[in-house]
Amino acid sequence: MTRHAPEIAFFPEASFGAALNCVGIAQELQKQGAVPVFICHPGFTGVFAEYGFKEYHLPEGPADTAQTVEDYWQDFINTHVPHFNLDPTAQLPTYVAPTWKAIVETAIAAEDDLAQLLDQIRPDAIVLDNVIMFPAIANAGCPWIRIVSCTETEIPDPAVPPYLSGLAPDDADAITSFAKSYADVTAPIHRNYNSFRRKCGLPALPDRLFLEASPTLNLMLSPAPVRYQRDTPLPQDRFVFLEGCVRTENHYELPRFPVDDGPLVYVSFGSLGAVDTNLIQRMIDVFETIPARFLVNVGAVIEAYDRVPDNVNLGGWFPQPSVIAQAALMIHHGGNNSFCEALYYGVPSLVMPYCWDGHDNAQRAEAVGVGRRINRAAWSAQSLRADILSVLGDDAMRSRLAGISANMQRNPGTVRAASAILAAIAPAHTSSDGALKDHARPSPVGSP
Amino acid sequence: MTEPRRNIRQNHLALAQKILSVALDRGMTFGDHLPETTFSTACGVSRTPIRSAFKLLEERDILEWRSEEGYFLAIESAAELNATIRSLEETEHSVAHQILSDRAERRIGAVQSVSALSRRYKMPRASVLNALKVLSRDGLVRQLPGRAWAFQSMVDSPDAVEDSFDFRIVMEPQAVLAPDFVLDTKRASLLREQMSGFLNAGDTGVTPAGFGRIDIAFHTFVAECSGNRFLRASLSAHHRLRKASQKTASTPAFRLRQAMLEHLEILDSLERNQFQLAADQITVHLRRSRIRKPQAANRGIPPLAKGPRT
Numbered sequence: 001m002t003r004h005a006p007e008i009a010f011f012p013e014a015s016f017g018a019a020l021n022c023v024g025i026a027q028e029l030q031k032q033g034a035v036p037v038f039i040c041h042p043g044f045t046g047v048f049a050e051y052g053f054k055e056y057h058l059p060e061g062p063a064d065t066a067q068t069v070e071d072y073w074q075d076f077i078n079t080h081v082p083h084f085n086l087d088p089t090a091q092l093p094t095y096v097a098p099t100w101k102a103i104v105e106t107a108i109a110a111e112d113d114l115a116q117l118l119d120q121i122r123p124d125a126i127v128l129d130n131v132i133m134f135p136a137i138a139n140a141g142c143p144w145i146r147i148v149s150c151t152e153t154e155i156p157d158p159a160v161p162p163y164l165s166g167l168a169p170d171d172a173d174a175i176t177s178f179a180k181s182y183a184d185v186t187a188p189i190h191r192n193y194n195s196f197r198r199k200c201g202l203p204a205l206p207d208r209l210f211l212e213a214s215p216t217l218n219l220m221l222s223p224a225p226v227r228y229q230r231d232t233p234l235p236q237d238r239f240v241f242l243e244g245c246v247r248t249e250n251h252y253e254l255p256r257f258p259v260d261d262g263p264l265v266y267v268s269f270g271s272l273g274a275v276d277t278n279l280i281q282r283m284i285d286v287f288e289t290i291p292a293r294f295l296v297n298v299g300a301v302i303e304a305y306d307r308v309p310d311n312v313n314l315g316g317w318f319p320q321p322s323v324i325a326q327a328a329l330m331i332h333h334g335g336n337n338s339f340c341e342a343l344y345y346g347v348p349s350l351v352m353p354y355c356w357d358g359h360d361n362a363q364r365a366e367a368v369g370v371g372r373r374i375n376r377a378a379w380s381a382q383s384l385r386a387d388i389l390s391v392l393g394d395d396a397m398r399s400r401l402a403g404i405s406a407n408m409q410r411n412p413g414t415v416r417a418a419s420a421i422l423a424a425i426a427p428a429h430t431s432s433d434g435a436l437k438d439h440a441r442p443s444p445v446g447s448p
Numbered sequence: 449m450t451e452p453r454r455n456i457r458q459n460h461l462a463l464a465q466k467i468l469s470v471a472l473d474r475g476m477t478f479g480d481h482l483p484e485t486t487f488s489t490a491c492g493v494s495r496t497p498i499r500s501a502f503k504l505l506e507e508r509d510i511l512e513w514r515s516e517e518g519y520f521l522a523i524e525s526a527a528e529l530n531a532t533i534r535s536l537e538e539t540e541h542s543v544a545h546q547i548l549s550d551r552a553e554r555r556i557g558a559v560q561s562v563s564a565l566s567r568r569y570k571m572p573r574a575s576v577l578n579a580l581k582v583l584s585r586d587g588l589v590r591q592l593p594g595r596a597w598a599f600q601s602m603v604d605s606p607d608a609v610e611d612s613f614d615f616r617i618v619m620e621p622q623a624v625l626a627p628d629f630v631l632d633t634k635r636a637s638l639l640r641e642q643m644s645g646f647l648n649a650g651d652t653g654v655t656p657a658g659f660g661r662i663d664i665a666f667h668t669f670v671a672e673c674s675g676n677r678f679l680r681a682s683l684s685a686h687h688r689l690r691k692a693s694q695k696t697a698s699t700p701a702f703r704l705r706q707a708m709l710e711h712l713e714i715l716d717s718l719e720r721n722q723f724q725l726a727a728d729q730i731t732v733h734l735r736r737s738r739i740r741k742p743q744a745a746n747r748g749i750p751p752l753a754k755g756p757r758t
Contacts, residue, residue, distance in 0.1 A: 043751025046739035052702035102748030271744040300743030308554045319698045
């Protein structure tokens with residue numbers, strides 16, 4: 001019998017949430033003796049290498065020169081920043097449908113190159129952290145594992161509100177209406193995607209679904225306190241809840257603030273949210289009036305700011321887990337990684353969502369008493385100030401979060417994920433003749 | 449008499465800072481002994497100033513004196529040690545430091561008057577003027593016609609960092625390749641010791657701030673050994689600007705260690721007089737170090753390598 005260190009190929013989508021979530025699990029897999037490698041989308045070169053992981057790169061598209069990508073982003077900002085103030089239903093035709101269309105086009109464009117890379121790597125397992133299936137993964141001849149790094153609503157159930165709706169589970173009329181609109185706006189995109197799947201030998205997916213559950217293992221970030229009561233419980237042999245998934249980062253040394261007292265508030269809307277400099281400037285004007293220190297992630301556009309108040313410090317990138325660990329409050333967009341990291345360190349969230357599953361997390365944070373939702377289109381200086389001061393002074397919320405944090409830190413999601421992955425693939429990377437076993441059996445389509 | 453006394457104290461402050469950097473790089477922790485001779489060698493000075501600097505650190509409860517035993521570290525963690533080093537730096541150049549730091553943090557505009565700064569820092573005009581003169585000696589500000597002072601461009605944004613790397617990739621290899629490059633072997637040996645100490649420190653000792661200090665010291669040292677006076681001057685000035693204004697990058701520990709090993713390899717080549725190899729290694733080191741995360745990313749869109757126009 002041959003045993004070798006299993007090589008696990010991570011394929012996170014081209015977003016920081018998924019990428020850094022995978023880094024946390026890869027760090028732990030490495031400690032447990034596996035060899036994690038990363039398949040990178042163009043533009044993510046070096047993100048994983050600087051954590052010490054080998055990278056394999058998907059090539060850039062022929063039209064993706066630096067200038068065309070920059071122009072694309074400029075158009076995206078001009079078009080979509082106004083949409084970020086719309087409610088989730090109004091975002092369906094304006095933001096969600098165009099985004100799904102682009103995601104499907106990206107998956108189709110990547111297929112051949114991804115298949116070639118997987119043939120080169122020949123991993124023992126693939127970990128997919130994305131919102132869409134790439135047929136090359138299902139056809140790679142090794143087990144694949146799905147990370148659901150968006151909210152739990154991504155896995156449907158009659159008792160769980162629709163994905164991206166921001167609705168509460170008991171809001172029946174709104175749920176019916178949203179689900180219908182969602183199916184309507186995504187229908188042509190979904191047909192195109194299913195046609196692509198069939199060409200690649202995969203079965204079509206039911207309406208609204210772009211990614212099936214893995215037949216081997218599915219990892220869900222949602223910590224227990226924010227989970228929904230499902231009509232049909234997820235099968236425990238294939239679905240593992242991680243209680244968040246927080247990577248290890250260097251200790252973050254706080255900068256000196258000229259006004260250096262008061263609780264620390266960390267503000268980040270992700271690299272996409274940072275492009276709305278007008279909104280962040282308005283918030284900074286409010287921060288100046290509050291007796292606290294504010295660390296604000298302004299992404300790549302620090303030059304858009306001047307006259308920064310003495311209790312505010314701007315940065316283009318923060319090692320987020322290390323910062324949140326020192327914060328008394330986090331103001332964020334409801335990205336699932338940010339939300340889970342705040343819970344992990346027992347830090348309350350003020351969630352100002354602008355798109356996608358941020359709406360779902362904002363609703364959930366308020367519903368379970370670990371934070372509050374702020375309406376991006378309707379806040380005023382007075383209301384924001386009142387919300388910040390109120391949450392900073394909410395001892396009951398802090399005490400509730402301390403219990404959640406203690407539980408999450410007792411059971412780190414990264415350790416649980418790595419152990420579950422190794423257990424799930426154990427039969428595959430060990431065989432009497434050295435050959436890998438074939439785990440690429442058809443997925444149970446349409447249900448978990 | 450006041451001015452020389454102030455200078456002596458500033459020298460001791462600078463040395464105290466250096467002592468703490470060495471302690472940090474060696475991964476020293478609470479209760480570790482600081483032998484005078486070891487620190488005298490590491491800092492390249494005699495034991496008398498080391499004793500004075502130890503005394504100064506004792507006054508600030510950073511070191512503890514034990515009769516007949518010597519000085520011991522009285523600080524708990526690397527983070528605390530880093531914060532102490534930073535606070536010593538601030539003491540050293542108080543007003544100038546505050547002005548520069550506030551500009552780098554975008555708290556004050558690029559053009560300033562002495563009156564406005566005097567109001568902001570509640571300092572006499574003469575003190576502010578002195579501070580501006582200190583900064584102007586380093587080329588960080590210049591006096592405009594009239595009474596205004598203008599800050600020069602700083603390494604304080606993603607685009608500026610890119611420009612800085614472009615400049616360094618052109619200039620730093622040339623500084624090594626210029627005729628009459630002379631390696632100061634004594635300083636090289638001290639730097640090697642600091643870099644090895646960084647690599648041998650445990651996980652808590654490998655911090656971006658600790659790396660940043662050694663990184664700037666190393667690249668400044670290489671520039672200062674160059675045989676070309678203009679390369680020497682322009683690179684030294686640029687590294688001073690980096691030190692003054694560049695935010696500490698949040699680089700993971702793996703890359704910090706890898707980059708420090710690259711420094712040691714460059715130093716190996718310089719010690720063997722393999723200047724072409726050293727120049728190539730500098731280029732590779734800088735190209736690796738300049739790789740940045742995408743500046744914006746979102747599902748369905750190619751990640752953006754440069755910032756959007758605002």
